[in-house]
Amino acid sequence: MIERFGVTQRYADAVSFNGIVQAVEVPSSTEGDIGTQTQSLLDSLERTLLAAGSCKDRLLMATIYLVDMDDYAGMNAVWDNWLPAGCAPARACVKVAGLAQAGWRIEIAVSAAKLP
Secondary structure (H helix, E strand, O other): OOEEEOOOOOOOOEEEEOOEEEEEEOOOOOOOOHHHHHHHHHHHHHHHHHHOOOOHHHEEEEEEEEOOHHHHHHHHHHHHHHOOOOOOOEEEEEEOOOOOOOOOOEEEEEEEEOOO
């Protein structure tokens, strides 16, 4: 059964199927540096994963989109603090020309296993 969480006309915050949750998050604001935007995004991602029956220590894959690779170290500092030790997912980080909202510096797409 497919479950959708936070559904709007255009997207869902998360979709679950066969015990796997897929989610995409963006910063809550275009304000702030990469640390601020990454923290707000990860806080929201954590809430989304919990609502969908998963959590951050069950991440399987993360794809991180950055507008500026100079933000890589700042993003990683927040990511490393947020992620529980020993729970790192497979991960890709790519530079993009831009994101859907001017001012967003980061977007993250993840897959995670549901809680048993």
